Amino acid sequence: MRIEYGEENDVAYIHLVEHIGAGEAVRxxxxxxxxxxxxxxxxxxxxxxxxxxxxxxxSHVLRPETLAQASRKD
Structure with missing residues (x-):
């Protein structure tokens, strides 16, 4: 599991699998x-x-310590 965070847009993505292939997320x-x-x-x-x-x-949903550990996307 890993977390990416884009501070500029305040968007995080929590990856529960190592790689999500193109078209794999169907819903x-x-x-x-x-x-x-x-x-x-x-x-x-x-x-x-x-x-x-x-x-x-x-930033309103996740704890600050969780965001601090996330890799940055910006």
Missing amino acids: QVVVEDAGIKGEVIVDLDGDGALLGIEILGA
Whole structure:
């Protein structure tokens, strides 16, 4: 598992598998919860297995120590 973070856009991606191939993420599901201060989207493969998690507004959803450990995309 690894986390990438783009500070300019405040977007994080949590990779749950080493490599997601082109077209492998066939379904995206938005997690809807009024208590989340950002937007969380999970990527699923054709069998419904979780590949990764995209977080828009990541600085409002993830702890600062988690973001500090993420590799930077900017």
